[in-house]
Amino acid sequence: MENNQIILTLDKMQQLARYEITFTDILGSEDFTGQVICPEVYKFTVDDLYQALKNLKAKDPDIDDFGEHWLYPINQMGEYFGFKQDEEEIPEEYQGYPGLRLTDEEYFDSIWWDLEDAWEYADDGGRISEILDLDMFISELGTYLAERGKPVEERTFSEDEKKDFIRHFNNDEFVNAAGEKQLALGRKFIDELCEKDSGLALYTKGYACYGGNRLYPCDWNTSRDCMLRLYEKKDDPQYANTLGYIYYYGRCNDGVPEYDKAFYYFGIAAANGLYEGMYKLADMFRHGYGCKQSLRTARNLYGMVYEDSIKHFLKGEHASFADAALRMGNVFAKGINEEVDMIEAYCYYLQADYAAKLRAAESDFFGNTTVVINIQKALDEIKAKLPEGFFQKYIEYATPNLFADLADNNNRCELTIDVDSEGRRVMTARRLPTQSLPDYEDILITIPELSFCARTDRASYVIDDSAIVWLAVDDTAVTFDYCRWNHFEGRYDFYFNDGLVAWCKSENYRFYGLPEEAPNGPEYRIVSVRFEASGRTYDYICDFEDVEIGDTVIVEGYSGETEVTVTGVATKRESELGLPIERYKKILRKA
Numbered sequence: 001m002e003n004n005q006i007i008l009t010l011d012k013m014q015q016l017a018r019y020e021i022t023f024t025d026i027l028g029s030e031d032f033t034g035q036v037i038c039p040e041v042y043k044f045t046v047d048d049l050y051q052a053l054k055n056l057k058a059k060d061p062d063i064d065d066f067g068e069h070w071l072y073p074i075n076q077m078g079e080y081f082g083f084k085q086d087e088e089e090i091p092e093e094y095q096g097y098p099g100l101r102l103t104d105e106e107y108f109d110s111i112w113w114d115l116e117d118a119w120e121y122a123d124d125g126g127r128i129s130e131i132l133d134l135d136m137f138i139s140e141l142g143t144y145l146a147e148r149g150k151p152v153e154e155r156t157f158s159e160d161e162k163k164d165f166i167r168h169f170n171n172d173e174f175v176n177a178a179g180e181k182q183l184a185l186g187r188k189f190i191d192e193l194c195e196k197d198s199g200l201a202l203y204t205k206g207y208a209c210y211g212g213n214r215l216y217p218c219d220w221n222t223s224r225d226c227m228l229r230l231y232e233k234k235d236d237p238q239y240a241n242t243l244g245y246i247y248y249y250g251r252c253n254d255g256v257p258e259y260d261k262a263f264y265y266f267g268i269a270a271a272n273g274l275y276e277g278m279y280k281l282a283d284m285f286r287h288g289y290g291c292k293q294s295l296r297t298a299r300n301l302y303g304m305v306y307e308d309s310i311k312h313f314l315k316g317e318h319a320s321f322a323d324a325a326l327r328m329g330n331v332f333a334k335g336i337n338e339e340v341d342m343i344e345a346y347c348y349y350l351q352a353d354y355a356a357k358l359r360a361a362e363s364d365f366f367g368n369t370t371v372v373i374n375i376q377k378a379l380d381e382i383k384a385k386l387p388e389g390f391f392q393k394y395i396e397y398a399t400p401n402l403f404a405d406l407a408d409n410n411n412r413c414e415l416t417i418d419v420d421s422e423g424r425r426v427m428t429a430r431r432l433p434t435q436s437l438p439d440y441e442d443i444l445i446t447i448p449e450l451s452f453c454a455r456t457d458r459a460s461y462v463i464d465d466s467a468i469v470w471l472a473v474d475d476t477a478v479t480f481d482y483c484r485w486n487h488f489e490g491r492y493d494f495y496f497n498d499g500l501v502a503w504c505k506s507e508n509y510r511f512y513g514l515p516e517e518a519p520n521g522p523e524y525r526i527v528s529v530r531f532e533a534s535g536r537t538y539d540y541i542c543d544f545e546d547v548e549i550g551d552t553v554i555v556e557g558y559s560g561e562t563e564v565t566v567t568g569v570a571t572k573r574e575s576e577l578g579l580p581i582e583r584y585k586k587i588l589r590k591a
Contacts, residue, residue: 004034013042019052022069043082046104057134067119099164162189220251241269259290275320299337318359325352354453396508402459403429430458450513467506521574528568542587552591
């Protein structure tokens with residue numbers, strides 16, 4: 001049959017598209033070496049695919065025959081079957097529904113991909129009915145064709161499609177950008193799937209109700225019930241940890257803590273290494289909530305969380321470091337199995353404040369508001385207890401020890417000598433990426449006398465005008481991987497590959513903090529209120545000038561409008577607030 005030409009008419013191409021015939025029927029032989037010509041393009045439609053699925057079910061071909069004599073040649077001639085045309089633009093009314101198949105093109109592509117996968121991964125051959133659930137495909141596509149053109153909310157979707165859609169509601173950006181129709185459909189699917197005990201649906205609804213968002217309002221009882229079902233299904237300590245918080249703060253008990261339940265679930269979370277569970281369990285041991293008081297146990301748990309979480313913080317992961325540093329500050333401020341040390345406490349509070357603000361700037365982490373407010377109060381209290389003259393403009397050191405910290409753990413650094421805007425000579429060291437350490441970590445510099453805390457890859461010192469500096473390479477920069485104080489020469493030496501590359505002899509090395517900025521931005525009246533049931537205090541914005549300490553006011557609490565007592569009133573500029581202004585709730589009215 002050499003040099004034959006076979007012309008595929010539109011009728012023949014439709015028969016092929018519908019699996020009424022295969023290419024073997026047209027070519028007459030698997031050894032055909034002629035030319036197949038398609039004078040016109042035939043648009044392979046989703047309706048054709050529906051008929052093809054029915055015929056595949058009826059004929060139930062061998063998977064290899066199906067692939068080699070139908071699927072593969074159609075793919076090879078895809079441009080003649082309309083496969084390589086420009087993608088159709090999704091109509092506006094169908095946009096914003098990821099995971100749902102709403103157009104012919106989306107439905108066709110999803111099924112065609114499944115057919116391709118079936119042929120590609122069917123290693124052992126077999127009939128197509130043994131590999132694909134054709135009845136499901138036919139049923140779902142038949143439903144789509146019958147409902148095509150209806151509004152999205154009136155259509156029928158498979159369980160997999162519903163799951164693909166609702167998983168997007170675990171993304172805050174998607175929830176905040178979603179329209180009311182998307183939100184309503186998301187709730188409908190989530191509620192339906194919760195009835196079927198879907199882990200994804202329970203997770204989505206449980207965490208949406210934990211504090212509330214645009215998808216669901218705050219509903220602690222629903223959140224608790226979802227977490228209990230999730231923990232029963234998956235034995236995941238994260239759900240136990242969430243339950244611990246719900247019970248610890250009495251979310252489902254009018255603000256009255258349920259410490260016995262909280263201790264049980266935080267214990268599970270702590271045993272599995274979750275930081276939140278560990279430091280909350282430590283809080284309970286510290287106060288004797290739901291357990292025998294043990295300050296030693298609390299101190300040890302606080303230390304364990306701090307030492308481990310700072311490693312992640314230095315890698316750029318914010319996680320729980322702010323909470324851990326706050327508790328270490330409390331250890332030394334309140335003497336939790338340690339001697340009271342206000343300077344040490346202030347050092348940890350600075351770290352907590354710095355880490356909490358970084359976290360607040362990058363996420364809407366629920367609970368961060370309370371943490372930042374607690375840190376601010378701790379800082380204000382501890383400052384009043386520090387020695388007179390404690391705070392300074394700069395600190396003088398005999399050696400630039402931060403340079404050694406930067407070079408520690410096999411890090412390579414660059415040392416530069418420059419003159420700053422005030423005409424002072426400045427030595428700066430910064431970490432450099434290397435082949436062995438391409439993603440180097442930062443160090444955390446905390447200097448309480450300067451109220452300075454920063455996670456950074458560099459440090460700078462001002463040196464004396466009379467200081468003598470020698471650089472082996474040029475007058476401005478060298479690379480070093482080790483540095484130390486040279487007692488014999490009275491200088492600080494820098495080495496690279498064991499060779500001396502620089503040294504500096506200076507009377508002192510001055511480290512300056514950040515320039516102090518005057519408070520700026522609009523003024524806000526910040527009112528601290530105490531919830532009687534739990535005894536806890538929170539900050540709100542108050543637009544009423546006549547609200548004073550001792551007044552009772554109405555706020556939006558976790559269980560709706562709640563009457564609370566004013567315990568503090570202050571006026572602050574926006575730059576002095578611990579959180580972005582939009583994170584603060586407002587006093588609704590006087591009681």
